[in-house]
Amino acid sequence: MIIGSQKPIEEIWDMVKDFKKVLVFGCNTCVAVCHAGGEKEAETIASLIRMRAAQEGKAMEVNHMGVMRHCEPEYFDPVLDEVRKYDLVLSTACGVGVNFLSERIGNVPVYPGINTSFYGAVEAPGRFVELCAGCGNCILHLTGGICPVARCSKTLMNGPCGGTNKGKCEVSQEIDCAWYLIVERMKKLGTLDRLSEVLPARNWSTSRDGGPRRVSLEHIREYEEREEKKVEQAGGKKQ
């Protein structure tokens, strides 16, 4: 799940202060689970902006709304006409949602209402932890289910480094040393010997280094494109 976190109100205020009619647009999936950008938080942010505007003596209309997801058009299409009535949409979706809506909304700017933090899990209510970096080439089967890409501060493939200290990372006492965890875990699984095999240098082109990524499922696309073409030939536009 994507974890987001709220931006300070002053940063938000700087973004929105010159607009007259602002919609704080919540996303009710990942960022709602982490209490950062669901409909409730959207309403909270709207309230804060209104109060901030009152402090400045600025007349501003600020409302809120929410849909299930900003990353699939079917969810926001039904309300898009309403959304377009605003001068600014402050989306509290993750960066994916902000980008995606921005491309489809037309001439209304879409600004980010939250920071997109990482892919994470709900460790405990109200506590979220990063466990995956989305590198595009998973090796968790080789590392005891613990990801060195996301969880080692240096993203080492053959750790630990000299900075490991009683299970903690030299970067911070708050950070567990991922390689310490990997070793301990593999001991438990009885697979420690596999670590004697050195992992080769990685091809990072599947990660951010290869530029923006796209996954296309041919078995689905083939059918969908055929359908789209049919509709196009009939002079319509796919809904």
Add this chain to the structure above:
Amino acid sequence: MAPLKAEEYPKPYRPYGADIKETRPYSPCRAACPAHTDVQAYVGLIAQGRYNEAFEVITSVNPIASVCSMICHHPCEQACRRCAIDEPLAVRHLKRFAIEKSADYRRNKRRLVEKTKGKSVGIIGSGPSGLTAANDLANFGYNVTIYERHPVLGGMLASAIPPYRLPREVLKEDIDDVTAKGIEVRTNCEIGKDVKLKDLVGKHEAVLIAIGLSQSRSLNIPGAEGPGVMLAIPFLEDVAFDRKPKLGDKVLVIGGGNVAMDVARTARRLGVEDVSMVCLESAEEMPAWKWEVDEAIEEGIRINHRWGPKAVRREGDKVLGLEVVKVKSVFDQSGRFNPSFDNDVTTVLDADTIIITIGQMSDLSFLKDSSVKLDERGRVVWDPATQMSSARGVFVSGEVVTGPGSAIAAVANGHRAAIAVHLFCQGEGIEGRLPDQEKEKISQMPADVAGKIEREPRLAIKHIAPEVRCDSMVHFEIGYDEEEALKEAGRCRACGGGAVVDQKKCMACLTCMRVCPYGAPVVASVSEIRPEYCQACGLCSPECPAQAISMVSYDVREIRNTMHQIIGAIDQKRQEPVIAAFVCTHHVGVFGFDLPKNVRAVPVHCTSRIDILDMLKAFESGADGVAVVRCDNTICKYRGIEHRVSARVGRVKELLGMLKIGSDRVELLPVKSGNGGNPYASVCEDFSGRIKQIGLRQSK
């Protein structure tokens, strides 16, 4: 005042959540009420001090609400889920309180209803069933005429129920509500004697027979005929119409039902010291309600159980006593009433007056030679699916066809008959369109939930002392005062009024499951909040990050939406801070909202329901400070909510800090009640003083 149009009066009052309640299992109290009175809604309104609205909820389904507030056998209470915790809610007594409190409101809203249908309906009988049908048909816009053989309306309510149970001015309130709609009333009019049924059939588009069971059954035993032996209904009628019946010094009542109780207790109030009863049943088997029996015993009435009447012993016109025979069993093996006797064991019970109260029947003599057929046992032939008799356009309702029952059951049947008559008059089919009595209800309270709820005994209903109340026909029951009523209403667990998840918005985040103190939500693909667990505390809704949870019994956005009005215009030159104080209606209601002038009370039915957004809205509306005044843990209705409420206040502090408004402008203030004075007012006053020191907010 101009009569209201039929379609605008009476808009059946719909309390908040009425529509969604129809799609969900009923609370057991509501399911048990034959008229399906929304008990949860009106008790909730009472607890919030909203008495007129409570009155509306009650009377939307019950035109004899005042009567029921005095005499209903309250199946709602027997079904109350609070029985799993301690004792049922005193629903009937709360109804009485609400109705008495809204007396002026009620009288002021009596109006004529415009007759738009151009058709007329004749109703024979003005008891609960006939009165209800008259009320409904008047509401639909029909010309309604009631034919009543007694000089006053009300049927048995006026002519048989003794005034110590039902004061006549109480009955009159209900009747006045109905007749105010513009109903033609023909009292002292007996069908078959003063007018013929066929004249009515000719005059009206439809006729409804709602004559009840107004004749006492007698006993076919030696000596029963003659002076000193009387029947219950004539006796009660004599009392009702002030024709003092002649009683001796020793009155014996035969029968063990509720009417027998009325008869015996009435005899006591006519100055007879020695009143006893004899019935076939044991104390446990008696059909009379237990409370009636207990009250009768308090009044010095003796009950001889398990004896069957054999003969009246008399010397000429003088009754000496009743010879009785021992009962072996009352019911047979299949549970049917089929008494058997031990003829070897007999005794004589001393009495100079005997009153036979063994059941009632209808006087159907006026139907002889009419088109309304009777069956081989002399009962009206009718079709329960259409409420119609064998004669087209002649309908029947109430006890004449359903058999003996309660007033509220007759009301329910009256509603049904009114719909049937209406459909008939409009030329529409009736079958399959009359409301179904059986409703699905919420199951019993799970033991683990019951265990989490504070024991809080029912507030006893006070009575005038037996030695005093037996001196007159004065109503013997003392109503709750406001403090008592609010306290008792607060015991309601609001079954069926709880949380509902909007499945289109829920993304199964588990938040509700984590916060619920009662384990009500289960989350699969989406959350489902189980009504049998939910206590309607409202804690989950403000926590839901998708705002997917609403509450059946109240609008979760109401506070936010009305905050501007609550706070009002802010005077820029004010000397005192404007404080919004969220106060729990469960307890502050008892003290009234008597808060300092600069404090705006935001009533909330437990602080668990306050959203962060409600508090922010108060600041948005210009409040200088926000106090969340919550009841002390020892009196809070919902255990386990305090940490959440405190976390919300903490979050608002954080946000206020970010806005540089100042985090100390909001506080959670727990209050201990019972230390005398109004602790809610004093904590608000203290808080207001602190805010004044911090300073008033300036706006640009």
